[in-house]
Amino acid sequence: DGTVETEVSLSSKAVEEAAKAGEAVELPIESVTVATDSAEAATITISAKSGSDEEVSVRLPVTEASESTVVVLVNADGSETVIMDTKLDENGLVVDVPDGAVVKVVDNAVEFTDVTKKDWEHKAVNYTSARGLMQGVSGEENVFSLDSNTTFTQLVTMLARLDGVD
Helix, strand or coil: CCCCEEEEECCHHHHHHHHHCCCCCCCCCCCCEEEEHHHHHHHEEEEECCCCCCCEEEEECCCCCCEEEEEEEECCCCCCCEEECCCEEEEEEEEECCCEEEEEEEEECCCCCCCCCCCCCHHHHHHHHHHHCCCCCCCCCCCCCCCCCCCHHHHHHHHHHHCCCC
């Protein structure tokens, strides 16, 4: 089908040293191209031989990433979950994943009609909407409503989503 599949095995030594230093393990792979469609994205299987059930912090090298680039976890049933705490730094995307995780790198941008690149807050809007924390104004398609105040209900909804409850 044309999609790239990569398997990466991390040594327990690499995992332990990175954890001890408080850093992510650099994945020894070529830079991953960010896909705009999850169905077209490369899949990466990450085996961390850490001997632990704890998640491992890894850094995926990527090309052309932005604030709307996220790592998506492919669940055992084939469904996909955006890893909300995907972090972009100068060397790639950093995420915490379980041993045996299958992930994809996707630009999950949401286009809003009232948010342009000229708006000072466009990067924050892209970041939060790509992770599903904010989805715009209900009842209005592709409208974010930058000039509106955040209600208590909206704040609770965002916090619940951040905690994995929708």
